Structure formats: structure tokens, C-alpha cells
Amino acid sequence: MFAIVLLTVLCGAYLVHNFYWKRRGLPPGPTPWPVVGNTLEFVGSSVDVVAKLLEWKQRYGPVYTLWMGTEAFVHVADYDVMQETFVKNADAFTGRWKNFAVDELRGGNMGIIMSEGSLWKEQRRFSLRVLRDFGVGRSIMEENILAEASIMNASVNKQLANGEVKIMDLKPFIDECIGNIINGIVFGFRLEDEKLKEFEKMKAFIDRQVTAASQMVIFLMGPITIRLPFLSSLWKESKNNFDEMFGYLKRNLNEHRQTFDPDAEPTDFAYAYLKQIHQLQKQGESIENYSDHQMAVLAFDLWGAGLETTITTLRWSMLYMVTNPEVQDKVHAELREKIGDRKEITMADKSSLTYVTAVINEVQRCANILPLNVPHRTLEAVSVGKYLIPEDVVIVPSISVVHMEEKYFPEPRKFKPERFLQSDGKTLKKVDQLMPFSLGKRQCMGESLARMELFLIFANFMHNFHVSIPKGQCPPNMQPINGATSQPHNFSVAIKRISSD
Numbered sequence: 001m002f003a004i005v006l007l008t009v010l011c012g013a014y015l016v017h018n019f020y021w022k023r024r025g026l027p028p029g030p031t032p033w034p035v036v037g038n039t040l041e042f043v044g045s046s047v048d049v050v051a052k053l054l055e056w057k058q059r060y061g062p063v064y065t066l067w068m069g070t071e072a073f074v075h076v077a078d079y080d081v082m083q084e085t086f087v088k089n090a091d092a093f094t095g096r097w098k099n100f101a102v103d104e105l106r107g108g109n110m111g112i113i114m115s116e117g118s119l120w121k122e123q124r125r126f127s128l129r130v131l132r133d134f135g136v137g138r139s140i141m142e143e144n145i146l147a148e149a150s151i152m153n154a155s156v157n158k159q160l161a162n163g164e165v166k167i168m169d170l171k172p173f174i175d176e177c178i179g180n181i182i183n184g185i186v187f188g189f190r191l192e193d194e195k196l197k198e199f200e201k202m203k204a205f206i207d208r209q210v211t212a213a214s215q216m217v218i219f220l221m222g223p224i225t226i227r228l229p230f231l232s233s234l235w236k237e238s239k240n241n242f243d244e245m246f247g248y249l250k251r252n253l254n255e256h257r258q259t260f261d262p263d264a265e266p267t268d269f270a271y272a273y274l275k276q277i278h279q280l281q282k283q284g285e286s287i288e289n290y291s292d293h294q295m296a297v298l299a300f301d302l303w304g305a306g307l308e309t310t311i312t313t314l315r316w317s318m319l320y321m322v323t324n325p326e327v328q329d330k331v332h333a334e335l336r337e338k339i340g341d342r343k344e345i346t347m348a349d350k351s352s353l354t355y356v357t358a359v360i361n362e363v364q365r366c367a368n369i370l371p372l373n374v375p376h377r378t379l380e381a382v383s384v385g386k387y388l389i390p391e392d393v394v395i396v397p398s399i400s401v402v403h404m405e406e407k408y409f410p411e412p413r414k415f416k417p418e419r420f421l422q423s424d425g426k427t428l429k430k431v432d433q434l435m436p437f438s439l440g441k442r443q444c445m446g447e448s449l450a451r452m453e454l455f456l457i458f459a460n461f462m463h464n465f466h467v468s469i470p471k472g473q474c475p476p477n478m479q480p481i482n483g484a485t486s487q488p489h490n491f492s493v494a495i496k497r498i499s500s501d
């Protein structure tokens with residue numbers, strides 16, 4: 001009898017806690033289920049995550065709370081409120097979510113993406129400096145990207161006889177192109193033979209890890225839940241994915257340690273990092289923020305973030321070209337008019353290729369590849385809109401919602417590059433609400449590299465090829481695969497050389 005009373009009291013207390021107590025003082029939002037919160041709302045291949053976020057914004061207002069597992073995630077889904085908070089009061093929002101999965105899979109809040117405080121500040125400053133030294137945002141990097149774009153185009157070209165239309169999956173070509181660029185920056189070598197095979201294996205681990213199922217791991221995992229049926233197998237898969245990727249990075253970092261020459265100019269990020277440690281030690285300064293583990297997680301962040309996002313955006317760009325042939329025709333017309341027979345398109349052409357630039361903007365808006373962005377954490381109690389959010393609350397700039405707002409982007413579900421052009425149809429229009437790289441102090445660190453890659457690779461590809469839906473096939477599935485990034489389903493295109501048009 002006593003046991004039943006005790007159990008009833010405990011259950012009652014838990015329910016009061018779940019449905020009322022833990023939600024006090026936080027913005028409203030959908031009612032969370034015990035343990036799983038609102039996480040299950042995102043499960044299922046047909047769930048349109050951004051539509052759900054928009055629906056909640058309409059119901060609860062521009063600032064609302066979702067529960068991912070047992071953690072409150074405050075979503076800031078209004079452009080003006082985002083500016084007032086993440087930009088004007090930036091420091092208060094530079095924390096990152098701390099959780100069991102991050103501790104177990106990445107060895108804690110290390111690297112850049114998940115680190116905070118002095119570790120994050122120092123490592124971000126250092127990494128940006130090294131990227132600049134290696135020519136990111138300048139002509140040195142432009143040459144590297146152009147070289148890889150040209151190799152990719154030559155490989156595709158090799159598959160095509162003149163005038164022939166061939167059905168091809170472009171993913172492996174894009175993977176290898178972007179893989180070579182980021183691998184060159186981090187480890188300084190091209191992916192050939194065995195190295196290429198190893199890279200392809202690693203890319204497959206990344207692809208599996210960003211899927212929805214693996215992402216559930218992050219939200220639902222704890223010391224007890226990883227033992228539950230179903231979740232335990234998801235957990236094991238994620239653990240294996242991370243172990244394999246860290247194994248690859250650590251093998252390459254060890255090769256660098258063995259060949260490191262402190263007197264030589266660093267030729268890649270890994271050597272620059274070793275040189276920084278060497279110099280700090282020589283000057284008797286602290287190397288607390290430069291542990292072996294930090295170096296591996298930092299390499300993981302640059303390598304992973306640099307690969308996944310850019311590849312996914314370029315794959316979407318191909319899909320939008322085949323599903324919007326009239327847009328592709330205009331891209332080709334602009335390239336014919338402004339570039340003509342010239343072989344290579346460089347950054348110097350960007351200001352005249354306004355339609356191409358508008359298309360890339362529209363791809364980034366519609367593909368909306370990071371529907372849940374990367375969650376931040378409040379480092380102090382802080383006002384957000386009409387709410388006072390306590391310290392240590394996970395908070396998300398909901399950029400994907402802004403990208404789909406009618407008031408900024410009329411007919412938001414339509415692919416209309418013209419929205420990024422002035423009424424003359426030629427001059428580019430700056431639209432501040434397009435924020436694929438987020439905002440504030442944690443804004444994407446690779447933005448200038450990514451922008452250069454997207455422009456040079458897309459423009460040079462379109463200058464050479466025409467893509468379409470293969471004859472007799474249904475239009476491709478434009479519903480994204482939900483996960484950390486919104487990826488397209490596998491697809492093939494009918495491709496032909498532009499000269500045969």
C-alpha cells in the first residue's frame with residue numbers, strides 16, 4: 001500500500017514538474033511529453049521541419065520554447081528580435097549546449113563549434129588568422145578552388161562524348177571537389193589512390209551521422225537512455241561514426257607530428273597548429289588551450305563543417321537547376337553574354353554575374369540546409385523580446401524560419417532568384433534577412449571560403465554543362481532528408497556539354 005502511495009506521489013510530482021514547474025519563466029510553446037519533450041514532432045521522413053517551426057511561431061509568437069528531450073530550447077524566430085539579441089547583445093549568447101552526447105562523442109565542449117569562453121575565443125581567433133594566411137578570401141585560395149573546380153569539370157567531361165546526354169549522379173564529383181579543398185587546407189594533400197578511398201569511407205560516416213536517426217542521439221541520449229532498445233543501436237552507430245572520423249583525423253595529425261619542422265613555414269592548418277604550440281612553449285606561455293585532443297576536435301570541426309554544408313548546398317543547386325529549367329536558361333544566357341568563350345570564371349567576374357549570384361542566394365534560402373541552426377546557450381540572464389531568459393538556457397537563432405517568411409520573401413516556397421535583384425532585373429539587391437551563415441559572434445567561421453567555393457564551382461560548372469531531369473523520369477523529390485543538415489535524396493541528372501546546345 002505504502003509503495004503504491006509513494007509511486008503515485010512520485011508520478012504526480014514528476015508530472016507537475018514536467019507540465020508546469022520546469023516551464024515557469026520560459027516563453028510558451030507546445031506541451032512537452034515526459035522524457036522526449038517535443039522531439040518526436042521531428043520524427044518521420046515526411047515532416048517539414050521549417051513548416052513546423054513557422055506554425056509554432058504563428059501560434060506562440062516570435063520567441064517560443066521547444067523541449068528537445070529534457071532540455072528547453074528557446075527559439076528566436078523574428079529577424080528584428082534576432083538583431084537586438086544575437087548581434088547587439090552578442091556576448092551573452094556565445095555559449096554552446098553542453099550535453100551527454102557532446103561529452104561522450106567529442107570528448108567535451110572542445111574544438112570550435114561546441115567550445116566556449118576563452119578556449120573558443122582564442123581558437124577562433126587563431127583559426128581565422130591561419131585561414132587568412134592560407135589565402136582564404138584572397139587570390140591564393142581562389143586559385144586552389146579554381147584548380148579543383150576545373151578537375152571536377154574535366155572528370156565529368158570525360159564521361160561525355162560530344163553532344164551525348166548521359167545520366168549521372170554528381171554527388172561523388174562534388175564530394176571529391178570540396179573534399180580536396182578542405183583536406184588541402186587542413187592537411188595539405190590531395191585525395192588520390194588510397195587517400196581517396198579512405199576519404200570516401202569517411203564521407204560515408206559523415207553522411208550517416210547527419211541523418212535524422214543519428215541526430216536523435218544528440219537530443220535523447222543520457223547514461224540511462226543509451227541502454228534502451230533501439231536507442232542503444234543508434235548510439236552504437238553514432239559512436240562508431242565518430243570513432244572512425246576521429247581515427248582518420250588523428251592518423252593524419254600524427255603523420256604531421258612526425259614530419260613537423262619548427263623552422264619551416266607551415267603549409268597547412270595542422271603544421272600551423274604545431275608551430276603555434278612550439279612557439280608558445282618557446283616563449284614560456286601557456287599551451288592549456290592547445291592539447292592534442294583540442295587539435296583533433298578542431299580539425300574535425302573545420303573538416304566536417306567545411307565539407308558537409310558546402311557539398312549539400314551544391315547538390316541542392318543542381319536540383320534547383322533541373323526543376324527550374326527557365327532559371328537555368330537565364331544562367332546560361334548571362335554566362336554566354338558576360339563570359340562568352342573564355343574558359344575560366346574568376347571572382348573578378350562576380351560583380352557582373354548578378355543573375356548567377358542571385359541564383360546562389362536563392363538556393364541557399366530555399367535549401368535552408370540548417371533548419372535548427374547550431375544551438376547557442378545564454379551566459380547570463382538576458383532579455384529576448386518581452387521575455388527575461390535565465391542564464392544557462394539553450395537558445396537558437398531560427399534563421400530557417402526567417403528564410404521562409406512571406407513578409408520578407410513573398411511566395412517563399414517558390415524558387416525565384418529575381419527577388420535578389422532590383423527592379424531593373426540586373427542590379428543585385430542586398431536582402432539582410434538572408435542569413436544562411438547565421439549572425440552574431442558565432443556566425444559561420446568559414447563564410448568567405450564557402451561563398452567563394454559556391455560561386456566559383458557553380459558558375460564554372462554551369463558554364464560547361466546543361467542539366468535536366470532524365471527523360472521519362474518523374475521530377476526529383478524536393479522534400480529534404482531531415483537531420484543536422486537538410487540533405488536532398490539521392491538523384492541523377494541528364495547532363496550534356498554546353499557546346500552541344
Ligand code: HEM
Nearest residue numbers: 112113305306309310374436437438442443444445446450
Ligand atoms: C554553404 C556553406 C556553409 C554554411 C551554410 C554554413 C553555416 C553555418 C552556420 C549556420 C553556423 C552556426 C552559426 C551559429 O552558431 O549561429 C556555422 C558555424 C561554423 N562554420 Fe559554417 N557554414 C558553411 C561552410 C563552412 C565552411 C566551408 C567552414 C570551414 C572552414 C565552416 C566552418 C564553421 C565553423 C568552424 C563554425 C563554428 C563557428 C563558432 O562556433 O564560432 N563553415 N556555419
